[in-house]
Amino acid sequence: DSGVTQTPKHLITATGQRVTLRCSPRSGDLSVYWYQQSLDQGLQFLIQYYNGEERAKGNILERFSAQQFPDLHSELNLSSLELGDSALYFCASSGYRVANTGELFFGEGSRLTVL
Amino acid sequence: LAKTTQPISMDSYEGQEVNITCSHNNIATNDYITWYQQFPSQGPRFIIQGYKTKVTNEVASLFIPADRKSSTLSLPRVSLSDTAVYYCLVFSGNTGKLIFGQGTTLQVKP
Numbered sequence: 330d331s332g333v334t335q336t337p338k339h340l341i342t343a344t345g346q347r348v349t350l351r352c353s354p355r356s357g358d359l360s361v362y363w364y365q366q367s368l369d370q371g372l373q374f375l376i377q378y379y380n381g382e383e384r385a386k387g388n389i390l391e392r393f394s395a396q397q398f399p400d401l402h403s404e405l406n407l408s409s410l411e412l413g414d415s416a417l418y419f420c421a422s423s424g425y426r427v428a429n430t431g432e433l434f435f436g437e438g439s440r441l442t443v444l
Numbered sequence: 445l446a447k448t449t450q451p452i453s454m455d456s457y458e459g460q461e462v463n464i465t466c467s468h469n470n471i472a473t474n475d476y477i478t479w480y481q482q483f484p485s486q487g488p489r490f491i492i493q494g495y496k497t498k499v500t501n502e503v504a505s506l507f508i509p510a511d512r513k514s515s516t517l518s519l520p521r522v523s524l525s526d527t528a529v530y531y532c533l534v535f536s537g538n539t540g541k542l543i544f545g546q547g548t549t550l551q552v553k554p
Contacts, residue, residue: 331487331489333487362542364544371544371547372488372531372544374541374543374544377541385539385541417485419487419488421487430535431476431478431490431493431533431535432478432493433490434490435487435489436487437486437487438486438487
């Protein structure tokens with residue numbers, strides 16, 4: 330158990346819909362990362378937050394948005410869903426700027442299926 | 445961020461030592477070399493991280509030459525449960541960004 334909690338574990342929805350994925354980082358971790366993993370794209374870095382502020386941005390689509398709240402949990406919002414958005418979405422947390430390490434702790438992921 | 449290149453796949457047998465080499469020619473001064481392991485449908489798991497020379501923990505060893513343009517992950521006496529994808533990444537100490545490449549699929553056979 331990494332200490333990172335993601336909900337929901339599984340989600341099935343239709344094209345055009347909007348979903349929200351939630352992540353609770355490890356206790357004390359200020360950084361949250363979001364990754365998308367699909368069969369043909371591998372693990373794609375989406376976005377990173379540090380203590381409520383966006384820290385780095387990757388290949389995140391404009392239809393996707395994220396935020397980190399004062400209690401440090403994070404949400405990834407996916408809208409106008411397309412079939413190609415079906416993937417595993419991972420959240421990870423780290424004590425970056427505390428330990429300055431590349432050791433991220435990943436959650437078990439949220440599997441999104443768009444029909 | 446420095447791009448990493450590693451073999452797409454490797455086969456080994458139980459009890460053997462496995463060495464996976466990764467190249468990162470454009471590594472910057474503030475970058476660290478980091479390795480992760482991932483099993484199907486699970487989140488990646490941190491294995492080891494190093495800056496130069498050799499780092500060893502209870503799971504693996506990481507060898508980094510002086511020029512830091514490559515690194516080798518060494519897994520001693522692998523077992524069937526070590527069958528997984530292994531990712532070599534360069535972690536930016538400046539940005540905190542961690543970009544995954546294609547990874548190496550290691551298949552351990554009995």
